[in-house]
Amino acid sequence: MVRARDYTLTIWIFAGFILGIIAGTTIGKEVIPFAGTLAQIFLRLLRMAIMPLIITSIVSAVVQVGTAYGLGRIGLRTFGYYILTSLLAIFTGQVLVNIFKPGAGAEIGLQANPENIEIIDKGLVKYCSTLFLKILSGRWQTGMSFLLFFFRSFLVIS
Numbered sequence: 268m269v270r271a272r273d274y275t276l277t278i279w280i281f282a283g284f285i286l287g288i289i290a291g292t293t294i295g296k297e298v299i300p301f302a303g304t305l306a307q308i309f310l311r312l313l314r315m316a317i318m319p320l321i322i323t324s325i326v327s328a329v330v331q332v333g334t335a336y337g338l339g340r341i342g343l344r345t346f347g348y349y350i351l352t353s354l355l356a357i358f359t360g361q362v363l364v365n366i367f368k369p370g371a372g373a374e375i376g377l378q379a380n381p382e383n384i385e386i387i388d389k390g391l392v393k394y395c396s397t398l399f400l401k402i403l404s405g406r407w408q409t410g411m412s413f414l415l416f417f418f419r420s421f422l423v424i425s
Contacts, residue, residue: 332338 329338332341
């Protein structure tokens with residue numbers, strides 16, 4: 268006799284996948300009005316659980332490095348990795364745009380010379396004033412950069 272505990276996680280995942288397909292085809296239309304709300308609740312709960320884990324791991328990593336020199340080396344490696352992957356993404360995007368030419372022949376109705384282009388103030392004061400709002404709104408990259416600079420300042424002071 269095979270008990271439920273004897274199945275592996277892979278079997279449970281595929282069973283859930285197949286049951287989800289069956290449930291979606293049978294009662295999918297009735298669930299659509301509630302699906303958006305349930306998805307938002309799920310994503311917010313997920314962010315609520317993930318953000319403290321990310322912040323805790325960053326803080327513990329910075330504390331374990333110990334010196335400003337070690338943190339600077341890690342920061343340079345991270346920055347180099349970021350630049351390398353960004354250049355790779357840009358290059359890939361440019362190659363794909365030149366090959367497939369998306370939007371060719373589309374009549375969008377854009378003006379040749381746009382007027383009244385507003386310049387957005389990107390000063391340090393605006394950045395600092397909206398930093399905590401960005402952290403709270405789920406923009407975790409800004410939060411990570413803030414934490415790295417914040418804890419690096421503690422290492423420099425001490």
